[in-house]
Amino acid sequence: MSDDSSASDPEPGSGAGSDAVDQPTAVFKAPSLGTPAKSADGKPAPKWAAAVDGDGEHPGESARPRSDEARSDEARPAARATAAAKAPAAAKAAAPAAGTRPRTAAAGTAATTLDGDAEATAAVTPPPLTETERTKQQPLPPRPPLDLLAELTNTPPPPDTPIRKLVRRVKIWTPLVVLLLIIFATVQLLRPLPAPSLALTADATYTFEGGRLKMPWPAEGQGAVEVEGVGVVGTYGPQTPAPTASVAKVMTAYVILRDHPIKDKDSGPKIRIDQKTEDQASNPDWSTAPVEAGQQYTQGELLQLLMVRSANNVAHLLARWDADTEAAFIKKMNAAAEDLGMTDTVYTDASGFDKGTVSTPKDQLKLAKAAMRSDVFRRIVDMPNVNLPQIGRQLENGNTILLKNGVNGIKTGTSTPAGGNLLWSANTVVDGEVRRVLGVVMNVKSGATLSERTKLAVETYSYDLIQTAQDGVVSATAVKKGDVVGYVDDGLGGRTPVVAAKDLKPVGWAGLKVELRLTAGKGGVPGTAAEGTVVGELAVGSGEGRVGVPVALQRDLEEPGFGARLTRVG
Numbered sequence: 001m002s003d004d005s006s007a008s009d010p011e012p013g014s015g016a017g018s019d020a021v022d023q024p025t026a027v028f029k030a031p032s033l034g035t036p037a038k039s040a041d042g043k044p045a046p047k048w049a050a051a052v053d054g055d056g057e058h059p060g061e062s063a064r065p066r067s068d069e070a071r072s073d074e075a076r077p078a079a080r081a082t083a084a085a086k087a088p089a090a091a092k093a094a095a096p097a098a099g100t101r102p103r104t105a106a107a108g109t110a111a112t113t114l115d116g117d118a119e120a121t122a123a124v125t126p127p128p129l130t131e132t133e134r135t136k137q138q139p140l141p142p143r144p145p146l147d148l149l150a151e152l153t154n155t156p157p158p159p160d161t162p163i164r165k166l167v168r169r170v171k172i173w174t175p176l177v178v179l180l181l182i183i184f185a186t187v188q189l190l191r192p193l194p195a196p197s198l199a200l201t202a203d204a205t206y207t208f209e210g211g212r213l214k215m216p217w218p219a220e221g222q223g224a225v226e227v228e229g230v231g232v233v234g235t236y237g238p239q240t241p242a243p244t245a246s247v248a249k250v251m252t253a254y255v256i257l258r259d260h261p262i263k264d265k266d267s268g269p270k271i272r273i274d275q276k277t278e279d280q281a282s283n284p285d286w287s288t289a290p291v292e293a294g295q296q297y298t299q300g301e302l303l304q305l306l307m308v309r310s311a312n313n314v315a316h317l318l319a320r321w322d323a324d325t326e327a328a329f330i331k332k333m334n335a336a337a338e339d340l341g342m343t344d345t346v347y348t349d350a351s352g353f354d355k356g357t358v359s360t361p362k363d364q365l366k367l368a369k370a371a372m373r374s375d376v377f378r379r380i381v382d383m384p385n386v387n388l389p390q391i392g393r394q395l396e397n398g399n400t401i402l403l404k405n406g407v408n409g410i411k412t413g414t415s416t417p418a419g420g421n422l423l424w425s426a427n428t429v430v431d432g433e434v435r436r437v438l439g440v441v442m443n444v445k446s447g448a449t450l451s452e453r454t455k456l457a458v459e460t461y462s463y464d465l466i467q468t469a470q471d472g473v474v475s476a477t478a479v480k481k482g483d484v485v486g487y488v489d490d491g492l493g494g495r496t497p498v499v500a501a502k503d504l505k506p507v508g509w510a511g512l513k514v515e516l517r518l519t520a521g522k523g524g525v526p527g528t529a530a531e532g533t534v535v536g537e538l539a540v541g542s543g544e545g546r547v548g549v550p551v552a553l554q555r556d557l558e559e560p561g562f563g564a565r566l567t568r569v570g
Helices: 003-007 075-086 089-093 131-137 145-153 162-190 245-259 275-280 299-307 312-323 326-339 361-371 375-381 450-472 562-566
Strands: 197-200 205-207 222-227 231-236 270-272 296-298 385-387 394-396 407-415 419-430 433-444 484-489 495-500 513-520 534-540 547-553
Touching: 162 562, 197 513, 197 534, 222 361, 222 450, 231 361, 245 299, 245 312, 245 326, 245 361, 245 375, 245 407, 245 419, 270 312, 275 312, 296 299, 299 312, 299 375, 312 326, 361 419, 361 433, 375 407, 407 450, 419 450, 433 450, 484 513, 484 534, 484 547, 495 534
Parallel strands: none
Antiparallel strands: 197 484, 205 513, 222 231, 222 433, 270 296, 385 394, 407 419, 419 433, 484 495, 495 547, 513 534, 534 547
């Protein structure tokens, strides 16, 4: 600007006309967008007075001139005149007193004091933006497809009704539901099938007809009878631990054969007789074998002297030979009893002469079943006598009923604290099959002498029980050939019946209840098979007394169908 324009502006208080008086602060009305502001004389207003700059933004304080010299002489009086003309009465009343500098009151209001004068303050109100400018600053949200289509086709969208909402939701959700169903069906069909299994539908038990089998139980002592693999026929007496006498030698032989198995009753390693064994042969209170120091016997021969002759001195010799010391061997005997479940049995010596060696009838039957599994043991205990060349004479077995029909063991035992005892074994034939019957009679003390007690326990009590058991053990048809006994369960609800391929005839006695068990074959139940295929076995009993028949499919076995695989749960 020139110096002339500066000089033309009268100083405040000079009294030069109306311009010489301070004017009240004026509130400027913001010009509309796109139209430049003009002064009172019609000339364009300075750039700082514009409400909106060329870009549509409010400049604020930064658009004002920094000094009075920057304003033109022509614009200054025009601006003052315009402000005075348009300022409302309220603005005049609120104007600050002369000689004071006003502060900026609010955002968007520009307040300036020029050369100590009360400068007019313009309150700028942004004009409303046009649709185009507003869209540039903030994009509109996307419009619904139907509205856009209506705008393009000049057709108004149909009204939004509940039916339209329902149709729209169906169109949106139907593809998603169909996709989920396809995925679900694919997963169900690809899942591996469960393993088929057998289930029993026939009665789980069978009871033999007739009343209970009447056994001639002794009036003294205690005992028990059992058919191996079938069950206990019965017991009598208190069933409490009592001295066993020489019946303890059964455990001695069992441990020797378990740890030193041999193939024949006369075979095995050579064992030399020591001086202690020879000295013990002259013990008047023992049952002994007349062996001499330096002689050699096989393991099998010494077992014959142990079980047939019931030689105490040989029992202690075998204990030392097996475990170095008798104490160590006794520990092995008790450990073996524990393994067999003989919970009421204690061994204190290898011969049973010590009255601290005690057991019960049920425990002795557990030992008998384990020992009789050895072919060598069975052959030895069935010997009525023994005749060895080293001794030169025949030694008799104390079990005098071994020559009776079907009797084949096991061991006698007699002492003052124990009385007369016999652990016995006998056979009976049922449906052409040999069945083993085991029994024990213990603590018979009614005889005047030990020999009388032994004879009473062996020849009277035990043999009567043997004969009754042999006659009373029979077979019965529990299931007939062709009977439906169960089914194959495919795991998804499918069931294919199975039938017995033969008559099932368990072994038992009158009043006995036996349990039927249906089991799959070694390879398991197949997933598919033809009618008549054997898939398992129906059986009764266990061990030597077990009886079983095959079961076969009544019709073709097929894998689960599409519907069962699709609707499977779990």
